[in-house]
Amino acid sequence: MKIEDVGEFGLIERIKRILGEETIGDDTAPLKLGETTLLLTTDALNEGVHFLSSFPPEAVGWKAVSVNVSDIVASGGLPEVLLVSLNLPPKTELSYVERLYEGMKRACKFYNCRIVGGNIAKLERISISLFALGKTERFVPRSGAKPGETLFVSGTLGDSRAGLELLLMKKESYEPFELALIERHLRPTARIDYARHVSKYASASTDVSDGLLSDALHISERSSVRININTKNLPISRELQLFCKKYKKDPVEYALLGGEDYQLLFTHKRENWNPYLDMTPIGEVEEGKGVFVDGKPASEEGWRHF
Amino acid sequence: MKIEDVGEFGLIERIKRILGEETIGDDTAPLKLGETTLLLTTDALNEGVHFLSSFPPEAVGWKAVSVNVSDIVASGGLPEVLLVSLNLPPKTELSYVERLYEGMKRACKFYNCRIVGGNIAKLERISISLFALGKTERFVPRSGAKPGETLFVSGTLGDSRAGLELLLMKKESYEPFELALIERHLRPTARIDYARHVSKYASASTDVSDGLLSDALHISERSSVRININTKNLPISRELQLFCKKYKKDPVEYALLGGEDYQLLFTHKRENWNPYLDMTPIGEVEEGKGVFVDGKPASEEGWRHF
Numbered sequence: 001m002k003i004e005d006v007g008e009f010g011l012i013e014r015i016k017r018i019l020g021e022e023t024i025g026d027d028t029a030p031l032k033l034g035e036t037t038l039l040l041t042t043d044a045l046n047e048g049v050h051f052l053s054s055f056p057p058e059a060v061g062w063k064a065v066s067v068n069v070s071d072i073v074a075s076g077g078l079p080e081v082l083l084v085s086l087n088l089p090p091k092t093e094l095s096y097v098e099r100l101y102e103g104m105k106r107a108c109k110f111y112n113c114r115i116v117g118g119n120i121a122k123l124e125r126i127s128i129s130l131f132a133l134g135k136t137e138r139f140v141p142r143s144g145a146k147p148g149e150t151l152f153v154s155g156t157l158g159d160s161r162a163g164l165e166l167l168l169m170k171k172e173s174y175e176p177f178e179l180a181l182i183e184r185h186l187r188p189t190a191r192i193d194y195a196r197h198v199s200k201y202a203s204a205s206t207d208v209s210d211g212l213l214s215d216a217l218h219i220s221e222r223s224s225v226r227i228n229i230n231t232k233n234l235p236i237s238r239e240l241q242l243f244c245k246k247y248k249k250d251p252v253e254y255a256l257l258g259g260e261d262y263q264l265l266f267t268h269k270r271e272n273w274n275p276y277l278d279m280t281p282i283g284e285v286e287e288g289k290g291v292f293v294d295g296k297p298a299s300e301e302g303w304r305h306f
Numbered sequence: 307m308k309i310e311d312v313g314e315f316g317l318i319e320r321i322k323r324i325l326g327e328e329t330i331g332d333d334t335a336p337l338k339l340g341e342t343t344l345l346l347t348t349d350a351l352n353e354g355v356h357f358l359s360s361f362p363p364e365a366v367g368w369k370a371v372s373v374n375v376s377d378i379v380a381s382g383g384l385p386e387v388l389l390v391s392l393n394l395p396p397k398t399e400l401s402y403v404e405r406l407y408e409g410m411k412r413a414c415k416f417y418n419c420r421i422v423g424g425n426i427a428k429l430e431r432i433s434i435s436l437f438a439l440g441k442t443e444r445f446v447p448r449s450g451a452k453p454g455e456t457l458f459v460s461g462t463l464g465d466s467r468a469g470l471e472l473l474l475m476k477k478e479s480y481e482p483f484e485l486a487l488i489e490r491h492l493r494p495t496a497r498i499d500y501a502r503h504v505s506k507y508a509s510a511s512t513d514v515s516d517g518l519l520s521d522a523l524h525i526s527e528r529s530s531v532r533i534n535i536n537t538k539n540l541p542i543s544r545e546l547q548l549f550c551k552k553y554k555k556d557p558v559e560y561a562l563l564g565g566e567d568y569q570l571l572f573t574h575k576r577e578n579w580n581p582y583l584d585m586t587p588i589g590e591v592e593e594g595k596g597v598f599v600d601g602k603p604a605s606e607e608g609w610r611h612f
Contacts, residue, residue: 004396018407029422042389044427083348085435090310101324116335121350129391131437
């Protein structure tokens with residue numbers, strides 16, 4: 001049997017069984033150290049899989065930092081330090097690597113963290129694994145959602161996927177709203193502005209990296225609850241609306257399946273809704289299991305038209 | 307200009323300039339947290355570069371953990387937790403990955419640490435980046451060597467290189483001493499038994515991963531001292547002696563340049579020599595700069611006959 005037969009999550013289940021670590025499966029691994037809870041995470045960007053060699057290296061560097069910081073924020077923390085494991089072909093242009101690090105440095109400045117070390121090794125394709133260490137006052141897992149709570153999401157959904165599709169069209173020129181969507185794919189921003197809110201109020205939390213349906217399913221499974229999503233409440237940006245109108249697409253599909261938005265998806269009591277944050281109540285937590293969209297059980301495949 | 311034109315260390319110098327982190331260049335990055343000093347490191351094993359697909363996956367897993375633990379021990383610490391960033395082709399056999407994790411788990415048990423998380427992503431070749439977090443009572447850098455001190459090394463040198471050459475011969479059968487050398491290449495052991503000694507006495511320390519000359523040069527450069535190595539004192543195993551006799555090789559060359567032995571190279575006063583550890587005084591620290599072998603300035607190229 002091959003990896004592709006069991007899929008990423010099937011493989012993770014088998015690894016959990018070997019290692020006997022029940023905690024594997026959250027956005028970060030918490031580590032108690034005296035009064036402090038450290039949060040540890042790693043995420044990789046691979047050439048040809050997560051980015052193309054034609055993408056600006058500053059953007060790749062920015063995104064590599066952001067996706068790791070996003071995991072830490074989703075667990076209710078803020079990043080402190082990062083290490084970079086950079087694997088690349090010896091024929092890579094030096095300026096490419098310098099621009100990559102410029103992008104990582106800029107992101108670190110933005111998120112108020114720093115790169116303290118790393119490793120460089122040869123490989124046929126560029127593969128960048130980042131490791132991030134953060135701190136939190138309270139670790140928020142994916143497993144704490146309780147019936148009666150509301151499901152919230154930060155920002156807007158689906159923009160990154162639309163941006164990627166626009167990039168792949170390789171048009172000679174783009175309209176301003178198209179450039180905005182492309183930016184959201186190339187340079188996503190981890191929602192550090194939510195760290196305090198999540199650590200203070202959220203019972204369960206994750207970031208939207210795989211796509212809303214898939215990430216909501218992680219919360220549902222690990223919390224043993226049913227999650228209802230109401231599509232009429234999904235936050236769609238003006239840019240995504242324009243995109244869907246121009247290219248005859250369904251914005252709900254982009255919001256449900258898009259992925260790589262690096263918004264936060266979390267649950268808590270409705271009364272803890274903070275109107276000063278751009279958070280939207282998109283659903284409810286109930287007794288039961290599975291993710292339901294407008295009352296119907298949602299299999300990802302059922303929605304997958306991409 | 308390409309990466310291969312400036313080399314690994316040229317690239318690291320440029321990255322240090324971009325990030326403005328003077329600490330980059332030690333085996334680990336120390337992070338003060340209250341009373342505790344955390345040690346952070348990352349190291350990668352890439353298929354076709356650091357291991358071949360024909361190597362037993364348990365050994366690759368064992369080695370991936372060991373090379374990271376070795377960095378932590380070299381800084382005077384002991385490992386606590388690890389994260390695994392695993393990149394691999396979807397056509398990889400599931401059993402290969404399971405055996406890889408079995409090897410990592412076995413190593414973690416041996417070193418008394420655990421894997422608490424990770425990430426899995428697609429890539430054309432297998433690339434395993436591990437991230438390790440350890441603790442120490444005192445961080446030992448590469449930069450503290452002082453004139454008058456003695457240079458010590460743990461264990462024996464050159465075995466791993468001989469083991470690799472034997473592996474690449476693909477012989478139908480091997481003699482027992484040959485199998486022992488192969489084992490030392492496939493399953494090196496990080497010297498956790500030295501953690502206390504290094505953190506208590508060493509002024510400078512690193513592990514022998516690139517090769518004795520190269521790693522001694524790191525201490526010499528960062529400590530701004532001259533290091534003399536006396537070849538008559540180099541610890542050569544009985545197995546390497548047999549190997550060199552059989553294949554007409556010079557054991558000194560293997561000891562000076564071999565690499566991947568994951569022994570510890572450290573400096574302190576001669577009187578702190580602990581006769582209960584398998585440490586050997588192989589040289590002296592003096593005022594000046596550079597690494598000298600038997601009184602002659604040693605350029606790595608001058609010795610490089612591999």
